[in-house]
Amino acid sequence: MFEVVIEDNGREYVAFTAEDKREAELLLQRHVRSLTDGLAYIREAKSEAKKK
Numbered sequence: 037m038f039e040v041v042i043e044d045n046g047r048e049y050v051a052f053t054a055e056d057k058r059e060a061e062l063l064l065q066r067h068v069r070s071l072t073d074g075l076a077y078i079r080e081a082k083s084e085a086k087k088k
Contacts, residue, residue, distance in 0.1 A: 037081040040064050044074030053081065 038060040040052040051067070054060045060078045067076040 039079050039081045040067070040076060041079055042067065042074040042076045051076070 038054050038057050039050045040054075040060050040063050041048050042051050052060065052063050054063070057078070064076050064078055067074075
């Protein structure tokens with residue numbers, strides 16, 4: 037799983053979660069092109085099964 041994370045003013049939130057890295061990259065590009073505030077990046081998320 038991959039998460040598109042947006043960090044703004046010291047806070048971060050997960051904007052989108054995808055299983056395919058390519059899909060996450062496309063959503064990251066959409067954020068960059070939208071000229072909205074915040075730094076966006078992709079991180080690999082641990083699956084729920086691995087957390088337990």
